[in-house]
Amino acid sequence: xxxxxxxxxxAIRRALAFVGNIANLELALAxxxxxxxGHNLRVLGRVTSLQIRFxxxxxxxxxxxxxxxxxxxGIMEFVSLLTGLAxxxxxxxxxxxxxxxxxxxxxxxxxxxxxxxxxxxxLGSMSLNGxxxxxxxxxxDPVAFVIVPRVAGMVLSMFGLIVLFDVVGLLGGAGxxxxxxxxxxxxxxxxxxxxxxxxxxxxxxxxxLAFGQTISVLSCYFGMRVRRSPTELPxxxxxxxxxxxxxxxxxxxxxxxxxxxx
Amino acid sequence: xxxxxxxGVTLREGAKxxxxxxxxxxxxxxxxxVFGASGSGKSDFLKLAAGVASPASGAVVxxxxxxxxxxxxxxxxxxxxxxxxLTLAQNVALPALYHKLLPAREAEARSRAFLAELGxxxxxxxxxxxxxxxxxxxxxxxxxLLVEPALFVLEHPLEDMDSRNARLISGTLERIRSDAxxxxxxxxxxxxxxxxxxxxxxxxSEGGFKIYADKAQxxxxxxxxxxxxxx
Numbered sequence: 001x002x003x004x005x006x007x008x009x010x011a012i013r014r015a016l017a018f019v020g021n022i023a024n025l026e027l028a029l030a031x032x033x034x035x036x037x038g039h040n041l042r043v044l045g046r047v048t049s050l051q052i053r054f055x056x057x058x059x060x061x062x063x064x065x066x067x068x069x070x071x072x073x074g075i076m077e078f079v080s081l082l083t084g085l086a087x088x089x090x091x092x093x094x095x096x097x098x099x100x101x102x103x104x105x106x107x108x109x110x111x112x113x114x115x116x117x118x119x120x121x122x123l124g125s126m127s128l129n130g131x132x133x134x135x136x137x138x139x140x141d142p143v144a145f146v147i148v149p150r151v152a153g154m155v156l157s158m159f160g161l162i163v164l165f166d167v168v169g170l171l172g173g174a175g176x177x178x179x180x181x182x183x184x185x186x187x188x189x190x191x192x193x194x195x196x197x198x199x200x201x202x203x204x205x206x207x208x209l210a211f212g213q214t215i216s217v218l219s220c221y222f223g224m225r226v227r228r229s230p231t232e233l234p235x236x237x238x239x240x241x242x243x244x245x246x247x248x249x250x251x252x253x254x255x256x257x258x259x260x261x262x
Numbered sequence: 263x264x265x266x267x268x269x270g271v272t273l274r275e276g277a278k279x280x281x282x283x284x285x286x287x288x289x290x291x292x293x294x295x296v297f298g299a300s301g302s303g304k305s306d307f308l309k310l311a312a313g314v315a316s317p318a319s320g321a322v323v324x325x326x327x328x329x330x331x332x333x334x335x336x337x338x339x340x341x342x343x344x345x346x347x348l349t350l351a352q353n354v355a356l357p358a359l360y361h362k363l364l365p366a367r368e369a370e371a372r373s374r375a376f377l378a379e380l381g382x383x384x385x386x387x388x389x390x391x392x393x394x395x396x397x398x399x400x401x402x403x404x405x406x407l408l409v410e411p412a413l414f415v416l417e418h419p420l421e422d423m424d425s426r427n428a429r430l431i432s433g434t435l436e437r438i439r440s441d442a443x444x445x446x447x448x449x450x451x452x453x454x455x456x457x458x459x460x461x462x463x464x465x466x467s468e469g470g471f472k473i474y475a476d477k478a479q480x481x482x483x484x485x486x487x488x489x490x491x492x493x
Contacts, residue, residue, distance in 0.1 A: 030404075034438040038362075039360075040359055040360050040362055042359070042366060043356070043359050043360050047347075050347060125346070126345075126346070128342075129342040129343070130339050130341065130343040130345065131342065131343065131344065131345050131346065133309070133312075133314040133337075133339070133343065134337060134339065134342075134343035134344070134345075135345075136312075136313065136314045137313060137314050137335050137337035137415070138314040138333045138335070138356075138360075138405075138409065139332060139334070139338065139357075139361070140331050140356070140357060140360050140361075145360065219378030
């Protein structure tokens with residue numbers, strides 16, 4: 001009994017320490033973002049553009065293919081399940097499935113697997129290679145130079161990729177609706193335009209900000225905790241992926257609850 | 263006036279005690295050579311001096327002119343320390359650009375000029391992983407020189423260098439020596455090349471230390487464990 005309680009206590013202490021560390025990192029990040037005008041934006045811009053190229057541009061093919069398939073398959077399943085569905089509901093269905101839910105969450109999962117892992121590995125390697133130490137020696141704050149550009153790059157890329165996912169997913173869904181029910185593109189376009197509201201855009205943008213920020217901060221955090229040996233790298237990556245997935249699902253649930261309650 | 267002071271410093275690596283009750287003040291124009299066997303704590307001591315590690319107790323304080331500079335320390339670790347997604351020239355210019363010590367064009371031009379001076383013009387546009395070990399060491403030195411720090415912290419700068427590169431690095435060390443405003447701390451396993459260069463010497467061994475006020479005192483040392491480093 002006492003052993004169980006003691007391991008429970010240890011687990012709680014570890015969880016609290018983790019939450020405290022992440023809160024500290026978020027505060028340091030916020031301080032550096034507020035100090036941005038005082039920073040050398042040319043230097044930070046170079047790192048941010050590298051991050052956008054890797055996270056955003058290089059992932060666009062994967063997002064395009066995934067969005068087209070998911071848009072088409074999702075609508076095909078719904079249309080076949082709800083055979084009596086009124087045609088004017090197809091726009092609402094596309095907006096709800098693609099824009100509000102699938103676009104952000106699937107883009108986030110792809111970026112966790114593709115860029116979050118790369119970020120954790122890169123920061124772990126930077127730590128092992130003495131790069132973070134050298135930055136500190138030259139009084140270059142690693143949060144400003146390493147984390148701020150990666151968070152900015154991830155959030156901007158996430159936003160761009162969600163928009164890409166939405167457009168391609170809607171086209172894929174429209175294609176299937178046309179093929180299965182003979183609905184013309186102009187009709188579907190009209191239905192989607194009617195169903196889309198400014199709130200949908202704001203909701204998507206909020207998810208891009210929340211998911212992008214969370215994935216990049218957690219990936220950087222676990223990467224920077226690598227200290228001594230390359231064998232720590234795979235552990236850091238695994239922890240970054242698990243924590244990011246849990247956080248994204250949790251945030252998605254919170255936002256969905258807020259959407260329907262407010 | 264002191265540039266750096268070690269005040270009652272205790273240094274540990276895990277459970278191992280590397281240094282205890284260590285006090286030392288170094289001023290402008292002074293050059294401390296830290297020597298000792300592998301595992302004696304030279305690298306950890308240099309990290310303390312560079313401000314990238316903290317002592318278990320006590321304090322390491324930068325003073326006077328060092329405090330006024332945005333990048334008071336020029337740190338040249340033995341390995342790593344260069345940002346891998348930047349070229350060597352960009353690495354050299356980074357602290358000067360980040361702290362806005364120089365306009366961007368001038369920082370980049372001076373970065374290339376320093377690398378050329380150190381015989382690395384051809385390597386300037388390479389990333390660290392693609393450059394030779396000598397080029398990486400020279401880039402570290404050039405980066406330190408470019409910020410004109412109050413304190414240089416150098417780790418085994420001549421180790422594994424061929425004679426041409428060793429000559430170029432020795433030239434840089436002479437440049438640091440001739441700068442009356444610069445203070446330097448250098449870690450090494452071999453004292454020979456630095457006997458003339460150092461103004462004070464610090465032996466680290468098995469949790470203990472001994473400070474030599476000058477070369478003459480070091481050469482008078484009878485302890486065989488110290489003579490090994492002079493061979």
